[in-house]
Amino acid sequence: MSILEILKVIIIGIVEGITEWLPISSTGHIILVEQLFMLNAGEEFKAMFEVVIQLGAILAVVVLYFKKLNPFSKGINTKKMYLTIELWKKIIVACIPAAMLGLLIDKWVEAHLRNGFVISMALIIYGILFIMIENSNKNRVYSIRSIHSIDYQTALFIGFFQVLALIPGTSRSGATIIGGMILGATRSVSAEFSFFLSIPIMFGASLLKLVKFGFHYTAVEVLYLIIGMSVAFFVSLFSISFLLNWVKKNDFKFFGYYRIGLGIIIVVWYLVSSLMSMK
Template identity: 55%
Template sequence: MLDALKVIIFGIVEGITEWLPISSTGHLLLLNEFLTLSQGEDFFEMFEVVIQLGAILAVVVIYFHKLNPFSPKKTQKQKMMTIQMWIKVIIGCLPAAVVGLLFNDLIDSVLYHWYVVAATLIIYGILFIVVENYQKGKEPAVTKISQLTVPMLLIIGVFQMLALIPGTSRSGATIVGALLIGVSRSVATEFTFFLAIPVMFGASALKLIKYGLNFTGMQVFLLILGMAVSFVVSVIAIKFLLKYIKNHDFKVFGYYRIVLGVIVFLYFGITALLA
């Protein structure tokens, strides 16, 4: 039952950090130092995938009507606009999909280190503050997803591709990229949620193929528990973020990332020196 409690904590952390632009990888890296599951490394790799699935299902549920091009409650024009939105999402996902498929294992083996996570936490924290200061007082050029052009989508896609570097934060990178080209905070945030659907489902499918489904009954229970907790907390986190950005900017997340990055540097740096 101790593992069940740990799984709940992991699910809570994933649900919060997957959607707030503060890096789920950085938080899970630290958390795993103190709350290691006793089920083995392969199980934890699979567990990370499953709690991400719980998080992405929250977006699907919250935005189901908006994302559904076949809804009987939509007019023909609304259905066509929904299809066009999905085309924009696919275009925005292309850079990350191509690079992820080609170099996923290489990225994990070369870049998945604590000092990379710490550095990207700090770098993107600074970027949030700089971009927000740069855009202060300016009216956003894009206030609707329908206004996003193909070049804009590819720029946002490149920033999402950069999130393949551990510690970057997929939501953080795409939001920074969108803000830089004049997209409003609300559109940047919402479009980031939509971009996550194919990217995270695709990444999860690759991990499922890699690790398979050979688990004990207890492990299946832990996976389902973690996914459920991540789903519920994600719903709360998404609604909080959407409400928060109506009256606030992203600088607070930038400061938080810098502090967390310093903590990661100090903790793992000191641990390495003492080893």
């Protein structure tokens, strides 16, 4: 067991916990961080590590919203139970497009789109979109001001926006938040619905990868997985609360500028790396 490797695991867990929920692309950040703090492990373990820290992040949503998402909570009245069940139906409807397309093109995306150029372009393009949407919506009165006001059609359309997140660097939360705002939902409703969509879509994706890679690791590797998952979970609790408080007083333009800056950094990083490798 190495203290240095544990520090790397903690750093990657922190990055996952922050970037999974903010609309700035966890994939882009994880790739950068892995280049800087490369784990001394095989590719299969690294792939499993990404799955496990994502599960830690998802559990934060489950814990924070357990009462709100549980239709059978103690003391809940019939109306609230009905609304919660309806919300889950809408969440499932919204997840259908990404789930179906993800199963079809996941391997192709991993083989052809998980590279610095695609990630940087996605970061920059969606960063510009955030700024444009916020500028055009400056004085807009949003029609959807409650999570329960989202109808099935709107949920499905938000689900189509979630499909865009299959492109590395897009950001699943970023795509669904943009979709929600375009369709008339407030920033806070768009962000909250994005959190809820993460539960089935990311649990499903994680389960598929768990089946693919199996679970046969050394005691030290299991410890690394537990540490990374725990760090991602606790940092996610903070990140989700931060974003919900942020959107009450601010717009998303800051994240747009941040994405553009990060996209440029990644482009430069890969250009310099390519030039260095040619020497």
